[in-house]
Amino acid sequence: MQLAATNDVRFSKKVCSWNVCKLTDDLIIEILIWLPPKSATRFKSVCKSWCMIIKTRKFIEKHMQRAKPFIYFVTPSNPAPKANSFLFHSAVDGLILEVNSIQRYCRIRNHATTWNLVLPLPDSKRAYMTMSYLSSSEKYKVLNLQVRADAPSIFLDVLTVGVDVTWRPVEVPISCGNKRFVSSGTFDGVSYIMIYCHECCPPQMLAFQIEDERFVKIPMPQRVEVLCSSGRYAIKAIEFNKKFGLCCKFEEELHIWGLQDDEKAEWDEVKIVFLSSVVKQFSDIYKYIPYKIAGTEIFMMTHPMAWHFCYDFKSNKLLWDSKMSITIATSLVSLI
Numbered sequence: 001m002q003l004a005a006t007n008d009v010r011f012s013k014k015v016c017s018w019n020v021c022k023l024t025d026d027l028i029i030e031i032l033i034w035l036p037p038k039s040a041t042r043f044k045s046v047c048k049s050w051c052m053i054i055k056t057r058k059f060i061e062k063h064m065q066r067a068k069p070f071i072y073f074v075t076p077s078n079p080a081p082k083a084n085s086f087l088f089h090s091a092v093d094g095l096i097l098e099v100n101s102i103q104r105y106c107r108i109r110n111h112a113t114t115w116n117l118v119l120p121l122p123d124s125k126r127a128y129m130t131m132s133y134l135s136s137s138e139k140y141k142v143l144n145l146q147v148r149a150d151a152p153s154i155f156l157d158v159l160t161v162g163v164d165v166t167w168r169p170v171e172v173p174i175s176c177g178n179k180r181f182v183s184s185g186t187f188d189g190v191s192y193i194m195i196y197c198h199e200c201c202p203p204q205m206l207a208f209q210i211e212d213e214r215f216v217k218i219p220m221p222q223r224v225e226v227l228c229s230s231g232r233y234a235i236k237a238i239e240f241n242k243k244f245g246l247c248c249k250f251e252e253e254l255h256i257w258g259l260q261d262d263e264k265a266e267w268d269e270v271k272i273v274f275l276s277s278v279v280k281q282f283s284d285i286y287k288y289i290p291y292k293i294a295g296t297e298i299f300m301m302t303h304p305m306a307w308h309f310c311y312d313f314k315s316n317k318l319l320w321d322s323k324m325s326i327t328i329a330t331s332l333v334s335l336i
């Protein structure tokens with residue numbers, strides 16, 4: 001016996017609806033994480049329960065782990081930028097923080113879903129901007145380290161996305177001369193700020209706990225203090241095995257310190273000496289700026305950010321050199 005066409009359609013819809021309702025949330029997640037980002041976003045319209053599932057942090061993290069990451073090629077700093085050009089500053093959970101210095105605004109955008117949010121720029125001439133995720137509140141904070149040439153004080157502008165309408169200035173408890181050197185980096189919810197002045201103050205370093213917005217002073221390696229006080233060497237912040245680190249070019253050597261424990265102020269030190277064969281192969285190696293160390297590999301870049309290369313200091317081999325690129329997660333995060 002065959003059902004009429006109209007009854008057959010109604011029957012199939014009822015069976016499909018009943019079967020979907022019987023699926024557990026965990027099983028639905030395991031199915032939906034295979035969707036491309038734009039498709040997963042559209043699937044939020046299927047029903048309220050699916051919309052709630054796709055918006056959860058659990059689903060977003062599982063989807064990020066499975067999805068293929070995106071290769072972002074960094075645009076070099078341009079002394080005469082165009083009105084529609086953006087400069088990369090930070091990336092978290094697939095969200096990219098970029099600044100348009102001409103039109104005086106910054107934006108957070110998701111390259112996978114094309115979602116973006118425009119934010120005003122803080123009132124500072126120079127921006128050291130970064131972004132961090134707060135697991136307790138599931139919010140994102142944007143930080144801007146404000147360094148003014150006409151004032152000894154340093155301020156950290158803070159904006160909690162979706163909460164703050166304007167930037168909130170937080171005074172950094174460090175006072176230093178006008179001819180100061182500042183370097184910073186953000187890792188695992190902590191923003192590290194290092195500052196020193198050859199003329200009037202020794203090197204100092206603070207850790208800004210982004211979650212509760214408090215500062216903690218961290219003793220620096222003794223060797224770094226000696227190099228800073230001599231006035232001959234510049235120390236800069238780098239990424240050291242996914243943690244905060246410091247780097248200094250000392251004659252024909254690179255000295256790198258990685259912070260292993262904030263509370264105990266434990267630092268690991270690595271000394272890198274480039275072999276003459278490598279220097280001959282890559283004559284401009286000393287003009288490059290180290291920005292990351294991972295295992296036995298060190299990544300260095302030109303200034304402005306245009307080209308970089310990777311060097312394995314254990315095997316003393318130059319692995320590759322190419323345009324500056326960053327691997328960014330593919331995610332469903334949106335901040336509205």
